[in-house]
Amino acid sequence: MTSDYTKFTLQEMMAVAAAREIKDGEKVIIGTGLPLLGAYLAQKTHAPNMVAIYESGAIDCKPIVTPFSVADSVLVPGAAMQGGLMEGLGIVHVGEIDVGFLGGAQIDKYGNLNTHVIGDYWQPKVRFAGSGGSNDIGAGCKRTIVMMLHQKQRFPENVDFVTTPGYFGGGKERETYGFHGNGPSVVISTLGILRFEPETKEMYLASYHPGVTVAQIKENTGWDLKIAPDVHETEPPEPDLVRVLREECDPTGVFLKKQ
Amino acid sequence: MKKSKIMTAQEAVSLFISDGMTVGIGGFFHSPSYAITHEIIRQKKAHLTICQPSFNEHADQLIGAGCVDRIISSYVWMEVFGPLYCFRRAMEKGIPHKIEMEDYTNFAVMARYLAGSLGIPYVPIHSMKGSDMMNYRAWHGEKKAILMKDPFGSGHDHVLVPALNPDVGYFHCQRADEEGNSQMWGIWGDMPWSMRACKEVIVSCEEIITREQIGRDPNRTILAGYKVVAVVHAPFGAHPKHCQGYYDVDRDFIFKYIRESKTEEDWKKYMDEWVYGVADRDEYAKKFVNTFGMKKFLGLKAKDMMSTSVNYGF
Numbered sequence: 001m002t003s004d005y006t007k008f009t010l011q012e013m014m015a016v017a018a019a020r021e022i023k024d025g026e027k028v029i030i031g032t033g034l035p036l037l038g039a040y041l042a043q044k045t046h047a048p049n050m051v052a053i054y055e056s057g058a059i060d061c062k063p064i065v066t067p068f069s070v071a072d073s074v075l076v077p078g079a080a081m082q083g084g085l086m087e088g089l090g091i092v093h094v095g096e097i098d099v100g101f102l103g104g105a106q107i108d109k110y111g112n113l114n115t116h117v118i119g120d121y122w123q124p125k126v127r128f129a130g131s132g133g134s135n136d137i138g139a140g141c142k143r144t145i146v147m148m149l150h151q152k153q154r155f156p157e158n159v160d161f162v163t164t165p166g167y168f169g170g171g172k173e174r175e176t177y178g179f180h181g182n183g184p185s186v187v188i189s190t191l192g193i194l195r196f197e198p199e200t201k202e203m204y205l206a207s208y209h210p211g212v213t214v215a216q217i218k219e220n221t222g223w224d225l226k227i228a229p230d231v232h233e234t235e236p237p238e239p240d241l242v243r244v245l246r247e248e249c250d251p252t253g254v255f256l257k258k259q
Numbered sequence: 260m261k262k263s264k265i266m267t268a269q270e271a272v273s274l275f276i277s278d279g280m281t282v283g284i285g286g287f288f289h290s291p292s293y294a295i296t297h298e299i300i301r302q303k304k305a306h307l308t309i310c311q312p313s314f315n316e317h318a319d320q321l322i323g324a325g326c327v328d329r330i331i332s333s334y335v336w337m338e339v340f341g342p343l344y345c346f347r348r349a350m351e352k353g354i355p356h357k358i359e360m361e362d363y364t365n366f367a368v369m370a371r372y373l374a375g376s377l378g379i380p381y382v383p384i385h386s387m388k389g390s391d392m393m394n395y396r397a398w399h400g401e402k403k404a405i406l407m408k409d410p411f412g413s414g415h416d417h418v419l420v421p422a423l424n425p426d427v428g429y430f431h432c433q434r435a436d437e438e439g440n441s442q443m444w445g446i447w448g449d450m451p452w453s454m455r456a457c458k459e460v461i462v463s464c465e466e467i468i469t470r471e472q473i474g475r476d477p478n479r480t481i482l483a484g485y486k487v488v489a490v491v492h493a494p495f496g497a498h499p500k501h502c503q504g505y506y507d508v509d510r511d512f513i514f515k516y517i518r519e520s521k522t523e524e525d526w527k528k529y530m531d532e533w534v535y536g537v538a539d540r541d542e543y544a545k546k547f548v549n550t551f552g553m554k555k556f557l558g559l560k561a562k563d564m565m566s567t568s569v570n571y572g573f
Binding site: 126 | 287288289312313332333334335336338339342346347350351360362363364365366367369373384385386387388389390391392395413414415416444445446447448449450451452501503507508510561564
């Protein structure tokens with residue numbers, strides 16, 4: 001592992017971008033992988049009062065080693081409360097959680113996510129896991145942060161199956177459903193950061209990661225992606241954040257690939 | 260003293276699980292009963308409908324072994340470990356036969372269990388609204404979920420999901436007494452609602468304790484024994500998953516399973532070795548030690564992180 005914290009990987013860029021989305025004191029429901037690292041990075045830096053929650057019913061977790069799973073046994077000792085799915089997802093369902101993390105096989109321009117199938121539902125080319133807690137998190141959390149591998153087939157005009165609705169067809173359509181949650185606020189992809197236009201709810205490119213071009217992002221998006229007038233390079237991770245990420249959040253390289 | 264319900268996994272599965280039953284399987288990544296799951300496979304039970312909010316490799320093995328016709332769940336996968344290939348082969352190619360899945364969300368399955376455990380016909384939820392899970396329905400058809408306007412005037416629709424009451428349920432916990440009073444800590448998963456909704460329950464556990472020990476810490480009891488029909492003593496019964504306070508998850512073994520289930524041929528070899536080739540959980544544990552060594556086995560053992568005791572006095 002390099003000790004040069006001015007150099008960073010794409011994974012580290014994404015984890016730092018996720019951390020920046022979390023405010024101090026927020027209640028955050030966390031998945032595994034980069035969302036977990038992003039959330040812990042936030043907690044160890046600017047958001048020490050963040051409440052870390054897992055759908056497995058672990059509330060206000062302070063694990064002493066990096067958890068690998070949302071139901072890892074290291075989440076339990078030290079937690080403020082440990083229950084089950086009814087406790088973990090019940091507080092999501094009621095609308096008390098500020099931030100949830102989502103991902104998926106496909107996302108469309110209104111943030112609708114697919115984690116079910118590629119192809120026809122009844123005769124799938126590829127069958128994925130299903131919703132799990134994704135749809136619950138999308139419906140209940142005040143806002144969601146979506147983390148995606150940015151490829152054309154993963155950013156299609158229309159998803160093959162709507163597992164977790166974003167803004168449906170855009171505009172005010174989501175509001176008619178009466179969800180507690182307000183929908184996705186940001187998509188952190190492997191190429192850039194995308195947000196949603198406040199009126200139309202259409203996804204647009206806010207920034208491109210260091211070393212990536214706008215053209216490259218457009219090429220890897222399945223619709224004519226709108227670009228923010230002030231589109232700019234994503235702020236590179238501060239060396240100190242890279243250090244905390246490597247040395248404190250994932251010292252054994254559970255998720256961060258060793259250099 | 261009440262009649263002891265302690266029996267072997269073989270006896271429990273043979274007596275209480277029949278072909279065609281709807282079976283509720285307890286746990287959420289933590290503490291699934293491999294002791295019972297593997298016995299179901301060895302006894303070649305068939306045409307089962309299996310229910311769990313989120314399924315992992317135990318479902319994959321039941322599907323690959325041909326025990327399952329239908330799944331009620333939100334998830335069949337193994338997180339960042341990877342996909343489950345028997346599930347995919349069944350859903351994508353009908354191998355070993357076509358199966359159906361009634362796709363819900365994690366919370367929606369919990370809501371179905373909640374309704375089932377309370378004896379009410381349905382529970383209204385926010386989840387699933389507007390998603391394609393409302394448009395694609397398997398054998399439940401119209402009764403999978405119904406969108407209904409809130410009769411109390413919020414102005415919004417809610418999704419009604421029907422009560423789920425499996426014929427039989429099984430789960431694994433840390434300790435139980437011979438009446439079936441079961442104590443569980445750590446991640447409860449779908450407990451207690453799942454097992455409370457089942458008509459009968461088989462419990463497997465790491466340790467058998469006395470009724471007196473249960474009574475010294477009754478708040479830790481997740482299920483009272485009256486609906487338990489069998490208690491199976493099965494140390495190491497959740498491996499390769501974890502059981503809080505007893506052993507940690509065996510990541511290497513899960514990766515091994517996922518790797519070896521990529522092709523049908525390799526999967527069959529795995530099953531011959533680790534399921535069909537062992538008679539029960541004791542043999543499984545011995546085989547594990549013989550294959551991977553005592554050091555690896557002891558390496559999984561949980562560290563001591565004891566809770567403080569509380570005063571139940573009056």
